[in-house]
Amino acid sequence: MFESRCGVNCSDCERKTQVKCKGCTEMKMPFWGGICGVKKCSEGRGLDHCGQCPDFPCGMLATMGVAEGFDPEPKIRRCRKWHLEETVTIRELIDDRDIAAAIKLAWCVFKQIEAPDYPEEGIQTFRQSLEDDTYIRRLRVYGAFENGALIGMLATRNGGSHIALFFLLGDARNRGIGRLLFERAKADNPERVMTVNAAPEAVDVYHALGFADTDSEQESDGLLYTPMATRE
Ligand code: SF4
Numbered sequence: 001m002f003e004s005r006c007g008v009n010c011s012d013c014e015r016k017t018q019v020k021c022k023g024c025t026e027m028k029m030p031f032w033g034g035i036c037g038v039k040k041c042s043e044g045r046g047l048d049h050c051g052q053c054p055d056f057p058c059g060m061l062a063t064m065g066v067a068e069g070f071d072p073e074p075k076i077r078r079c080r081k082w083h084l085e086e087t088v089t090i091r092e093l094i095d096d097r098d099i100a101a102a103i104k105l106a107w108c109v110f111k112q113i114e115a116p117d118y119p120e121e122g123i124q125t126f127r128q129s130l131e132d133d134t135y136i137r138r139l140r141v142y143g144a145f146e147n148g149a150l151i152g153m154l155a156t157r158n159g160g161s162h163i164a165l166f167f168l169l170g171d172a173r174n175r176g177i178g179r180l181l182f183e184r185a186k187a188d189n190p191e192r193v194m195t196v197n198a199a200p201e202a203v204d205v206y207h208a209l210g211f212a213d214t215d216s217e218q219e220s221d222g223l224l225y226t227p228m229a230t231r232e
């Protein structure tokens with residue numbers, strides 16, 4: 001839920017009560033009484049926030065507050081996240097056909113991204129795990145949908161505490177969609193820590209999500225992985 005036009009989280013502001021500010025979206029002028037170019041521009045375009053703008057992030061947004069020593073990046077990231085939450089739906093998949101579609105996506109992305117660097121044994125190990133109905137039925141599977149189409153999937157096992165599968169289509173990468181999937185799975189995890197055996201290509205992604213290595217890289221049945229866990 002957006003709280004401002006520029007990405008500021010007004011509910012986090014400690015001065016809000018002190019300066020009698022109702023929050024960016026609730027007032028015509030900013031509490032300081034001047035004109036905020038970003039608020040004026042965003043509202044003039046009929047947008048709820050800058051993340052919905054085709055010119056996002058424009059120069060004005062990207063430089064707002066920089067001269068005063070503020071970092072615009074957190075606001076830009078938040079606008080991007082608000083927009084993603086409006087356009088991308090994350091949901092747990094219950095229907096067998098939805099789960100089958102997610103498993104198919106995992107296999108297609110694996111073949112394209114990971115398989116070229118794997119020995120045949122590793123490829124077969126992974127394929128057999130996806131064809132193991134008993135194993136798949138034990139997973140908790142989530143899908144990311146954009147305009148009704150499945151664009152990413154994440155599956156957990158061990159009651160939700162271990163990430164078993166995590167794949168995004170090419171167009172869905174580097175947009176924060178993986179983080180939305182991960183946060184959804186994390187919210188359903190009853191344990192304090194989440195674990196994963198990260199494929200070599202995914203190690204940096206998991207570091208960015210807050211995971212740390214718990215052991216050195218391992219090999220099993222042709223698959224290379226680094227055991228990782230979230231920091232408590
Ligand atoms: S800087 Fe402008 S757009 Fe951002 S919260 Fe303040 S008034 Fe709203």
Ligand code: SF4
Pocket residue numbers: 037038041042045047049050051053054055056057058059060061
């Ligand atoms: S991103 Fe820039 S151009 Fe777009 S609404 Fe915000 S301030 Fe205006």
